[in-house]
Amino acid sequence: xxxxxxxxxxxxxxxxxxxxxxxxxxxxxxxxxxxxxxxxxxxxxxxxxxxxxxxxxxxxxxxxxxxxxxxxxxxxxxxxxxxxxxxxxxxxxxxxxxxxxxxxxxxxxxxxxxxxxxxxxxxxxxxxxxxxxxxxxxxxxxxxxxxxxxxxxxxxxxxxxxxxxxxxxxxxxxxxxxxxxxxxxxxxxxxxxxxxxxxxxxxxxxxxxxxxxxxxxxxxxxxxxxxxxxxxxxxxxxxxxxxxxxxxxxxxxxxxxxxxxxxxxxxxxxxxxxxxxxxxxxxxxxxxxxxxxxxxxxxxxxxxxxxxxxxxxxxxxxxxxxxxxxxxxxxxxxxxxxxxxxxxxxxxxxxxxxxxxxxxxxxxxxxxxxxxxxxxxxxxxxxxxxxxxxxxxxxxxxxxxxxxxxxxxxxxxxxxxxxxxxxxxxxxxxxxxxxxxxxxxxxxxxxxxxxxxxxxxxxxxxxxxxxxxxxxxxxxxxxxxxxxxxxxxxxxxxxxxxxxxxxxxxxxxxxxxxxxxxxxxxxxxxxxxxxxxxxxxxxxxxxxxxxxxxxxxxxxxxxxxxxxxxxxxxxxxxxxxxxxxxxxxxxxxxxxxxxxxxxxxxxxxxxxxxxxxxxxxxxxxxxxxxxxxxxx
DNA sequence: ATAGGGTTAG
Numbered sequence: 185x186x187x188x189x190x191x192x193x194x195x196x197x198x199x200x201x202x203x204x205x206x207x208x209x210x211x212x213x214x215x216x217x218x219x220x221x222x223x224x225x226x227x228x229x230x231x232x233x234x235x236x237x238x239x240x241x242x243x244x245x246x247x248x249x250x251x252x253x254x255x256x257x258x259x260x261x262x263x264x265x266x267x268x269x270x271x272x273x274x275x276x277x278x279x280x281x282x283x284x285x286x287x288x289x290x291x292x293x294x295x296x297x298x299x300x301x302x303x304x305x306x307x308x309x310x311x312x313x314x315x316x317x318x319x320x321x322x323x324x325x326x327x328x329x330x331x332x333x334x335x336x337x338x339x340x341x342x343x344x345x346x347x348x349x350x351x352x353x354x355x356x357x358x359x360x361x362x363x364x365x366x367x368x369x370x371x372x373x374x375x376x377x378x379x380x381x382x383x384x385x386x387x388x389x390x391x392x393x394x395x396x397x398x399x400x401x402x403x404x405x406x407x408x409x410x411x412x413x414x415x416x417x418x419x420x421x422x423x424x425x426x427x428x429x430x431x432x433x434x435x436x437x438x439x440x441x442x443x444x445x446x447x448x449x450x451x452x453x454x455x456x457x458x459x460x461x462x463x464x465x466x467x468x469x470x471x472x473x474x475x476x477x478x479x480x481x482x483x484x485x486x487x488x489x490x491x492x493x494x495x496x497x498x499x500x501x502x503x504x505x506x507x508x509x510x511x512x513x514x515x516x517x518x519x520x521x522x523x524x525x526x527x528x529x530x531x532x533x534x535x536x537x538x539x540x541x542x543x544x545x546x547x548x549x550x551x552x553x554x555x556x557x558x559x560x561x562x563x564x565x566x567x568x569x570x571x572x573x574x575x576x577x578x579x580x581x582x583x584x585x586x587x588x589x590x591x592x593x594x595x596x597x598x599x600x601x602x603x604x605x606x607x608x609x610x611x612x613x614x615x616x617x618x619x620x621x622x623x624x625x626x627x628x629x630x631x632x633x634x635x636x637x638x639x640x641x642x643x644x645x646x647x648x649x650x651x652x653x654x655x656x657x658x659x660x661x662x663x664x665x666x667x668x669x670x671x672x673x674x675x676x677x678x679x680x681x682x683x684x685x686x687x688x689x690x691x692x693x694x695x696x697x698x699x700x701x702x703x704x705x706x707x708x709x710x711x712x713x714x715x716x717x718x719x720x721x722x723x724x725x726x727x728x729x730x731x732x733x734x735x736x737x738x739x740x741x742x743x744x745x746x747x748x749x750x751x752x753x754x755x756x757x758x759x760x761x762x763x764x765x766x767x768x769x770x771x772x773x774x775x776x777x778x779x780x781x782x783x784x785x786x787x788x789x790x791x792x793x794x795x796x797x798x799x800x801x802x803x804x805x806x807x808x809x810x811x812x813x814x815x816x
Numbered sequence: 817a818t819a820g821g822g823t824t825a826g
Binding site: 244248275276277279280282283305306307308309310311312313314340341342343344345346347348349375376377378379380381382383384406407408410411412413414415416441442444446447449450476477478480481483484485507508509510511513514515516517543544545546548549552582614 | 817818819820821822823824825826
């Protein structure tokens with residue numbers, strides 16, 4: 185038995201035998217991290233003579249202090265000292281070390297302490313799992329969780345709440361389901377932390393109904409669980425549902441915090457509901473919340489997606505502190521508005537300031553900004569820099585995609601084609617699609633037909649590809665091929681998301697679908713579009729029938745074209761909106777070139793500013809001229 | 817002693 189004690193801890197073990205816990209008054213050791221500088225040994229020694237529990241308590245206090253201040257150096261000293269002094273530090277002290285190391289981003293050290301533990305309990309397992317999941321190592325977290333189960337340790341509510349945050353991706357979700365049944369078996373489903381984590385897991389996997397089920401089953405609610413379900417809807421693009429739920433929960437007495445507002449702003453950005461967004465902004469200002477970067481970032485994004493970049497910039501400029509997301513949101517804003525020069529300028533400022541490191545999203549924003557802003561050489565220059573690896577950011581396939589877009593948009597189709605061939609990645613449908621679009625705009629029939637044939641093979645469900653391909657054949661007079669492609673399309677293509685446009689007037693969103701029959705003022709709107717068409721035709725407008733997906737006669741095509749949802753929304757705006765404000769229309773898909781022409785004509789004939797936001801970018805039209813320079 | 821929701825891009 186004696187052999188088990190090493191010489192450092194002999195005095196210690198003696199105490200353990202002679203004194204029981206109850207012989208000590210609950211003295212709190214008066215220790216802080218200052219003791220570490222030289223006095224540590226002495227202080228601990230003194231405490232050791234008061235009893236072994238005291239020395240443990242001393243280490244515990246010291247480590248807690250280090251955890252709170254993230255003082256890794258001091259923590260390491262305490263650790264070293266502890267190893268020298270104590271034989272077998274109790275599990276809770278080792279767990280403190282695990283927490284310290286994970287908080288200070290030293291996962292390796294944490295894992296080392298964990299693996300060296302002679303006996304582990306739920307808390308130490310959970311601390312280690314939480315360390316991995318918080319640092320973004322979901323796989324390791326899950327792996328450890330499975331090992332925990334095998335070891336026979338029962339997880340508790342802490343374990344479940346933390347491990348579920350790592351259940352992302354397809355394989356994570358499968359495990360998440362199994363963990364859910366475990367949770368039910370052990371009766372933790374109604375626990376508010378576990379429940380929030382669980383519903384968030386389902387929401388992030390796109391299973392919003394199951395998430396809602398968990399939420400509705402919670403016996404109590406708090407800010408976090410409410411925010412989790414609201415943001416679940418918002419992240420899936422179910423913006424209206426998110427807002428509706430938010431309103432209802434607020435009525436039912438939910439308290440909101442800055443995270444809730446950030447999620448609500450995400451939903452409002454998606455809808456470009458500027459009036460509502462301003463309301464939330466005002467509300468947030470009235471609350472006099474402390475500064476939260478996350479909230480400010482979502483405000484920047486909301487204003488930019490509502491077309492109000494100046495507001496975004498104002499918020500950006502007065503922020504006392506910015507994260508990479510703040511910069512990215514601002515850069516993406518400029519990029520989507522086609523303001524290439526501003527993108528490059530802000531990027532330059534970011535590097536000069538050198539407080540925040542650009543990440544891969546930054547480069548995506550800058551490259552696409554150059555692409556939309558016609559800054560081809562600048563874009564290529566930045567991409568070259570990336571590839572050389574000077575920035576510490578690996579060029580990913582999306583960055584290559586930006587370059588294809590950059591070249592193709594500028595009419596350098598052959599170059600873009602060669603670029604794709606030389607990529608270190610297998611080109612995706614998105615990449616070919618970008619090139620095909622360029623072939624259409626710049627009438628490159630040879631490359632276009634090649635790419636189009638390829639695309640309908642790897643993405644047979646996308647109707648757009650068939651249409652472009654058949655139009656390319658048509659322009660080459662290859663009518664037999666046109667017929668074949670059309671047949672193929674009828675066979676295989678699935679109608680994807682239906683087109684939808686909306687316009688905000690007096691805090692109400694008016695939504696139109698193509699050939700919409702649901703809006704109360706539909707008749708008026710249809711007649712307005714007709715009237716506009718006749719008027720514009722007199723001035724030389726020719727409908728661009730190549731935008732029509734269906735294989736019907738020309739008259740039918742024109743009818744379909746006139747019923748495009750963005751035309752309906754614009755006409756409605758023209759009827760209803762005050763002349764002082766721009767007609768602000770949002771479309772869920774890409775806007776077609778015929779509607780783009782139409783918008784320019786509205787602007788020209790009625791002296792109205794038109795602002796169109798489609799899936800990719802903004803079009804600000806003033807006096808018949810579009811900010812995209814017809815370059816999109 | 818260990819725990820849940822959030823902002824950019826796709």
